[in-house]
Amino acid sequence: MEAFFYVVPLLMIGLVSFSAFTVIRRARDISSAWGSGLTAEARCLRTYTTTSGGGETPVRTTLHHVYEFATREGRLVRFDETGGPGTIVEGDFVPVHYAAERPERATAKAPAPGKLAAGTGCLLTLFAVIILICLGFMAVAHTMFDATGNLIP
DSSP: OTTHHHHHHHHHHHHHHHHHHHHHHHHHHHHHHHHHOEEEEEEEEEEEEEEEEETTEEEEEEEEEEEEEEOTTOOEEEEEEESOOTTOOTTOEEEEEEETTEEEEEEOSOOOHHHHHHHHHHHHHHHHHHHHHHHHHHHHHHHHBOTTSOBOO
16 A cells, blocks of 8 residues: 555656656757758648547647658658647648758747747746655655554554
C-alpha cells in the first residue's frame, strides 16, 4: 500500500519531465529555424485534423499541415506541423524557416520569439507546479506510515 504513494507520483514526475524535455526541444528547434536565416518556399501537400477526447472529456481537434520544400542544396524535405492557420489549404505555397543542419525540423510559423518564450515558459511553470505537488504528496504520504509500513492512525 505504501508503495502506491511513491510509485504513482514518481511515474507522474517522469511523464511531466519527458513532456518538459519535448517542449524545450521543440522550442529550440523553432528558435533555431528562425535564427538561421534560411527560408524556402514550401508547398502544402495535405491538411488533416486529429481529434482527442470525447465521452466525458471535451473533444479537441488539432489541425495538421504537411509541407514539402527544397533546401538550398536541392534536397527535398517533407514535414508535418501542428497548429497552423486554417486558411492554408492543399496546394498553397508558404515560406518556411529551417536550420541547415536539421531541415526536417522546419517551421511555417512566422517568427514570434516573444510568443514562443511566453508559451514555453508558461508550460514549464505548469510542469514545475505539477512536480512540486507530486513531491508534496510523497512527503505527506511519508509521514502517514511508520517504519514497518503500517498506516499511522
